[in-house]
Amino acid sequence: MGCDIHVAAERAPKTPGGRWIHIPDPVRPCWGCMRSPITVDDVGKVRRKHRPKTPKPDCYWCKGTGKAQEEWYRGRNYALFARLADVRTGGGNITQHAPPRGFPPATSNEVNEKLGELDGDLHSHTWFLLSELLKIDWDKQTYDEERCVTQEGFAQWKAGGELDWKMTSTLAMQGEGIELTNIEMENLIESKVSLPRHWTRIIHREPYGEAFGVAIRELRAHARRKLDAAPDQVRMIFAFDN
Numbered sequence: 001m002g003c004d005i006h007v008a009a010e011r012a013p014k015t016p017g018g019r020w021i022h023i024p025d026p027v028r029p030c031w032g033c034m035r036s037p038i039t040v041d042d043v044g045k046v047r048r049k050h051r052p053k054t055p056k057p058d059c060y061w062c063k064g065t066g067k068a069q070e071e072w073y074r075g076r077n078y079a080l081f082a083r084l085a086d087v088r089t090g091g092g093n094i095t096q097h098a099p100p101r102g103f104p105p106a107t108s109n110e111v112n113e114k115l116g117e118l119d120g121d122l123h124s125h126t127w128f129l130l131s132e133l134l135k136i137d138w139d140k141q142t143y144d145e146e147r148c149v150t151q152e153g154f155a156q157w158k159a160g161g162e163l164d165w166k167m168t169s170t171l172a173m174q175g176e177g178i179e180l181t182n183i184e185m186e187n188l189i190e191s192k193v194s195l196p197r198h199w200t201r202i203i204h205r206e207p208y209g210e211a212f213g214v215a216i217r218e219l220r221a222h223a224r225r226k227l228d229a230a231p232d233q234v235r236m237i238f239a240f241d242n
């Protein structure tokens, strides 16, 4: 079974000794319609690299609204999990940023409900101040991430081209379509048959900054613009399943 990360954010209490205040998950341009990673510009505005004129009315994620609320970070990046919480280290040589800290004190109701330790499915809780996470240069280091790509995407990736996010299989993300091995997909491409429901898994190398670093910058911009909170007044809480 795979292991997934669950993330929530909180800001510091306004009075000493109070409880932390939940920061709702961001509402972003829909991934399913745009099929591209998010970027954060200098003023903290979040957008997707690709921007179609209209959302898809039958979109699985946004139901045609073009906007979707999603966790600050989603992704299955085991090297990141290891660095954050000593999860899934797999014997690799991974530097942890801090020993796991457990579930933080004085959490909000929302975080208790979502990530609380009473939920038996979650484990390895830890948390970081946003200021701590911002000290790490996420763009400098790379990791290998699994991606499910379409036939077209696989051909492009094999040819050494840049992996366009439009080539990610949305069917695979929904647990649908038909999975092929890399060899089966190569044979399919050679036979020049086009099968849009078929997809295959690849391991793609990219910088942490591509996803996790962006999420942290987005949270920093949101805290500054909407909450008037400094990075040391904001924390991210992490838990893992399976």
Ligand SMILES: [Zn+2]
Residues within 6 Å of the ligand: 030, 031, 032, 033, 034, 055, 056, 059, 060, 061, 062, 063, 064, 065, 066, 067
């Ligand atoms: Zn959509």
